[in-house]
Amino acid sequence: MRRGPLREGAFTSKLHDPRTAVVVGRRLGTALLVCFATGLLSHLLQEPPTWLRDHLTSRPVQGYRVTQGLHVISGIAAIPLLGAKLWTVYPKLFEWPPARSVAHALERLGIAVLVAAMLLELFTGLLNTVQWYPWPFPFRQTHFWLGWLATGGLLLHLAAKAPLVAAHWRRTGPALAQRRAFLAGVTASVAVVTLTTAGQTVPWLRALTLFAPRRPDIGPQGLPVNRTAAQAGTTTAPADWSLRVDGPRPYELTMSRLLAMPQYEADLPIACVEGWSASARWAGVRVRDLLDLAGAPEDARLRVTSLEADGPYRVTDMPAAYARDPLTLLALRVNGEVLDPDHGYPARIIAPDRPGVLQTKWVARMEIL
Structure with a gap:
């Protein structure tokens, strides 16, 4: 018993x-x-x-x-x-x-x-x-x-x-x-x-929002940040920064040349895997225009490399559906201001329906696959 x-x-x-x-x-x-x-x-x-x-x-x-x-x-x-x-x-x-x-x-x-x-x-x-x-x-x-x-x-x-x-x-x-x-x-x-x-x-x-780890309206330029420029080792972009695009017709663009290209705006959210999200108005050059300038095929994927020295998402791949979407931008500004270093200055990717970890910041190079 x-x-x-x-x-x-x-x-x-x-x-x-x-x-x-x-x-x-x-x-x-x-x-x-x-x-x-x-x-x-x-x-x-x-x-x-x-x-x-x-x-x-x-x-x-x-x-x-x-x-x-x-x-x-x-x-x-x-x-x-x-x-x-x-x-x-x-x-x-x-x-x-x-x-x-x-x-x-x-x-x-x-x-x-x-x-x-x-x-x-x-x-x-x-x-x-x-x-x-x-x-x-x-x-x-x-x-x-x-x-x-x-x-x-x-x-x-x-x-x-x-x-x-x-x-x-x-x-x-x-x-x-x-x-x-x-x-x-x-x-x-x-x-x-x-x-x-x-x-x-x-x-x-x-x-x-009392116990959530993030408030979506608190951070540089009114947006939260998961990985800061200091954490990524990119607090200061090189003075001679330029965007390199490798493809059938490779080229490089300085910031002044990027700003001289047609600029587009898109209202898109940053949505992170930790569960927070926040919308902003982004402005920059359409990625599809950069692809066309390099002679990329319509179905080409895109590989994006960041300035950061290390990190699991330093290099990301973007399928053609995202790369060719008219809302996908190489963003240079957010909410009417030049990107803060924590938000990816000098340039970052912003695309619709994409996890935040894949919205690459501090972009240095694009490679057509």
Whole structure:
């Protein structure tokens, strides 16, 4: 017989029941699946496989802003939901005997992997929003594979528990006042963490941005900055800076020659993987005009190299759909002012529906591929 404080009957709350677990689980599952789908899209935009690379589209203009905002919003909302879900089921940890059969042991092992993957995924994702990485492994690759592990584990868990979920999907008895109060508390918690962080990408919630790591209206020229010129080692552009474009007809352009070319303006957002975004009015030379000047084919991709000496996005590739888009600019000004060094002076890339890490700053060279 079991002895001690965790003996049979030690957990007296009526909320450690299948109905409560199913109700919370529906909400948690929805948040996690939205988070996974939008995160997968972000990964594909940042590192598209060869078969997808030339089929990406630069529309809708605000697409990445919306999907990455949803990714971070749903991930943060999942944190209190996961806490509530684990609270409803944690007495199961103390079942006796721990494993009644091989199948039961495998099921419990799968749940352990699922919970561990979810906790690590949400924990590392939350710290990524403040750009704090107190671990030795690479964040992006680890986050990507943990997402697959957590989602696969969730689907397997749902398959194993399908009869139980189906039996308690709808309320069959009188509503429990305790359950109503508990679910109201969970809903309020999700609402608070969402409303106080979503303003970093949702303009009409900006006044409520209390706990978000970024306010989208604070920074040089009214825009936030993730990587400063000092961090990139590009605080001062070379006095003889010029843009080099390599292609069938290679050439170089000084700043005065760039300014003498037709100038275009575009209202486009900077949307970063950490979940914040902000719109600005950019002005500069269309990238498609620079391609035409170099004799680039219509379907040519573009490689952009930054002045920064090091960094994972010092060199980025741009598919033809982005390079040829009339809104894609080699920006020289923002909101009517010459670019601040932190925003990429002397020139930067700005393109629609593109992750912020790929909007290369401090551009030195373009190469037609």
